[in-house]
Amino acid sequence: MQLELRGKQVRGENMIVPVRCFSCGKPLGHLWETYQKLIKEGKDPKDVLDELGLKRYCCRGLFLGHVENIKSIAKYK
Secondary structure, X not given: OEEEEOOEEEEOOOOOXXXXXXXXXXXXXXXXXXXXXXXXXXXXXXXXXHHHOOOXXXXXXXXXXXXXXHHHHHOOO
């Protein structure tokens, strides 16, 4: 599915994921795709977060609490 966001075409599976943790500032954006892939394979989220090296509860919370809302955001230009 194609969406338009601020004049740019994006695919429906693109996500708006924080680049850094809001609390501690650790870079996280590069881990999102790996996290999603492992979750879709059926792995337990706790084990995936451990495997990715996310030990702080603030960083873990960003991944566990992230809501996919690109479709609702793309409606508003």
